[in-house]
Amino acid sequence: MDDGSANPIDVHVGARIRLRRTLLGMSQEKLGECLGLTFQQVQKYERGANRVGASRLFDLSRVLDVRVGYFFEEISDTAQAASPVEVIRGNVTKSVEIPDDDPMARRETLELVRAYFTIADPKVRDQVLSMAKALGGAK
Numbered sequence: 715m716d717d718g719s720a721n722p723i724d725v726h727v728g729a730r731i732r733l734r735r736t737l738l739g740m741s742q743e744k745l746g747e748c749l750g751l752t753f754q755q756v757q758k759y760e761r762g763a764n765r766v767g768a769s770r771l772f773d774l775s776r777v778l779d780v781r782v783g784y785f786f787e788e789i790s791d792t793a794q795a796a797s798p799v800e801v802i803r804g805n806v807t808k809s810v811e812i813p814d815d816d817p818m819a820r821r822e823t824l825e826l827v828r829a830y831f832t833i834a835d836p837k838v839r840d841q842v843l844s845m846a847k848a849l850g851g852a853k
């Protein structure tokens with residue numbers, strides 16, 4: 715971006731990398747090791763500070779066991795509107811605010827989901843889900 719900020723699409727892809735890595739219980743160091751990178755480079759990808767090239771995205775999809783399209787799922791209209799072609803055309807010249815209030819992006823949510831799926835007994839998982847809904851006031 716003209717103001718030096720990361721493109722919202724790169725930020726979204728980085729967030730999806732972080733989400734999947736965390737759901738798998740994988741550290742940045744381990745992901746970097748699998749890709750032949752340092753954990754600092756993984757951090758830059760996850761923040762959107764560095765763009766992820768096509769070949770690296772392919773490697774990430776294999777290591778994280780997802781389709782390449784996974785990294786673009788749930789991308790906001792705001793992020794889409796800040797695509798590089800729109801930046802080149804001059805339609806976007808400064809950073810676009812992307813809401814950071816997604817509960818699925820929180821570490822505690824990811825840890826809860828990971829812990830939930832480690833419960834082997836489906837009946838116990840159902841009971842845990844019922845308890846969480848009751849505590850949260852959901853029906």
